[in-house]
Amino acid sequence: MDAQITIIGAGVIGLAIAEEASSLFSEVFINEKHTTFGQETSSRNSEVIHAGIYYPQGSLKARLCVEGRNLLYDYCSRFGVPFNKCGKLIVATDENEVSVIEGIRKTAEGNGVILDILGPGEIRKLEPEIFALAALWSPETGIIDTHSLMKRLETNSLNNGCQIAYASEVTGIRKIDGGYEVTVSDAGGSSYSFSTRIVVNAAGLTADKVSGMAGMNDERLTIHFCKGDYFRIRPPKNRLLKRLVYPVPHTNLEGIGIHVTIDMGGGVRLGPDVKYLESNIYDYHVDPGKQEAFWKSARKFLPFLEYDDIMPDMAGIRPKTQKPGEAVRDFYIREESERGNPGFINLIGMESPGLTSCLAIAKLVVSMIRLEEKN
Numbered sequence: 001m002d003a004q005i006t007i008i009g010a011g012v013i014g015l016a017i018a019e020e021a022s023s024l025f026s027e028v029f030i031n032e033k034h035t036t037f038g039q040e041t042s043s044r045n046s047e048v049i050h051a052g053i054y055y056p057q058g059s060l061k062a063r064l065c066v067e068g069r070n071l072l073y074d075y076c077s078r079f080g081v082p083f084n085k086c087g088k089l090i091v092a093t094d095e096n097e098v099s100v101i102e103g104i105r106k107t108a109e110g111n112g113v114i115l116d117i118l119g120p121g122e123i124r125k126l127e128p129e130i131f132a133l134a135a136l137w138s139p140e141t142g143i144i145d146t147h148s149l150m151k152r153l154e155t156n157s158l159n160n161g162c163q164i165a166y167a168s169e170v171t172g173i174r175k176i177d178g179g180y181e182v183t184v185s186d187a188g189g190s191s192y193s194f195s196t197r198i199v200v201n202a203a204g205l206t207a208d209k210v211s212g213m214a215g216m217n218d219e220r221l222t223i224h225f226c227k228g229d230y231f232r233i234r235p236p237k238n239r240l241l242k243r244l245v246y247p248v249p250h251t252n253l254e255g256i257g258i259h260v261t262i263d264m265g266g267g268v269r270l271g272p273d274v275k276y277l278e279s280n281i282y283d284y285h286v287d288p289g290k291q292e293a294f295w296k297s298a299r300k301f302l303p304f305l306e307y308d309d310i311m312p313d314m315a316g317i318r319p320k321t322q323k324p325g326e327a328v329r330d331f332y333i334r335e336e337s338e339r340g341n342p343g344f345i346n347l348i349g350m351e352s353p354g355l356t357s358c359l360a361i362a363k364l365v366v367s368m369i370r371l372e373e374k375n
């Protein structure tokens with residue numbers, strides 16, 4: 001075999017797997033179609049280290065988020081990746097929402113996440129400018145500089161001997177004796193193939209297509225692009241907020257409501273909203289016509305916000321496996337022996353909290369590789 005382990009995709013998850021795998025195995029390769037890492041979803045998100053509040057108990061999302069969050073804080077401290085454990089408020093702005101937050105607290109507790117319920121006086125001490133009748137306080141939530149995280153993961157992987165081929169798009173995968181033949185198209189348009197024992201599909205928005213290349217087409221694992229737009233709060237009003245502030249989420253968790261995220265540079269964004277795209281096109285355009293809807297949503301808990309205080313910012317696309325209106329699905333992370341593809345590990349539907357969970361996902365995937373290597 002030319003390679004022992006081939007990882008497709010250099011987003012935050014592919015890079016985290018590469019770092020963990022290359023610390024244990026030799027001949028680890030990454031193929032990434034862009035000219036550098038993190039050009040898709042990993043650079044277009046809220047950069048929040050989630051506590052693990054909302055996910056159904058026992059789900060991979062719940063488990064990997066809590067485990068991943070702890071690993072991530074340790075990792076950031078160890079390697080100097082900028083982060084801020086600033087905490088998050090989930091705010092109830094009417095009586096109905098006040099009754100909902102107790103349920104959220106219980107779900108969180110089931111996941112091992114302890115939240116406090118705060119009254120208006122305590123909320124004012126943390127965030128004097130917001131309006132809320134009551135709030136949940138999550139001290140474990142934080143923010144991270146995702147670019148620095150990916151740079152560190154890339155550097156550590158390279159130092160471990162991992163090889164990364166940028167501008168090389170995987171266009172075909174064929175099962176061969178003891179592994180897979182992977183065909184790659186490079187920047188110059190020429191193609192080459194190599195053999196690998198293990199394939200890890202961390203291809204994000206096109207992970208379903210990559211799985212399909214190996215003959216695993218499954219309607220339930222088809223990715224539906226679901227866009228989220230952000231607006232930015234203009235200075236000086238951005239300086240009025242120091243923590244993450246979220247509304248009480250919708251019941252089906254398609255998104256967790258237009259919320260306030262802060263970044264490591266002190267910028268403050270509102271978003272993301274939720275809009276399934278009709279076809280899976282990479283549409284990152286933010287419609288300025290949404291300004292009124294964003295403003296009205298945020299004004300419920302940010303009474304100081306005027307219409308002109310916000311402006312269109314950026315957008316990201318969630319790789320969802322559920323269609324619009326369907327119940328939220330868990331991450332799909334499987335070694336595919338049962339589907340006739342031993343040594344092929346699929347990661348599909350890696351939406352939020354994929355960033356928070358990346359280091360725990362890497363450990364899970366590497367445990368699958370170790371098991372496969374024993375067989």
Ligand SMILES: Cc1cc2nc3c(=O)[nH]c(=O)nc-3n(C[C@H](O)[C@H](O)[C@H](O)COP(=O)(O)OP(=O)(O)OC[C@H]3O[C@@H](n4cnc5c(N)ncnc54)[C@H](O)[C@@H]3O)c2cc1C
Binds near residue numbers: 039047228319351
């Ligand atoms: C709007 C939004 C907000 C979010 N907010 C948060 C948050 O606050 N906290 C959190 O924990 N998570 C959040 N997430 C989720 C998080 O961003 C993702 O889970 C994570 O970035 C996924 O990483 P990835 O490596 O799987 O995917 P990606 O970053 O998409 O990387 C996949 C890579 O695969 C490459 N690729 C694809 N096909 C091929 C091919 N055929 N050949 C070679 N390369 C290929 C792509 O070019 C890409 O670089 C959010 C997501 C969105 C969309």
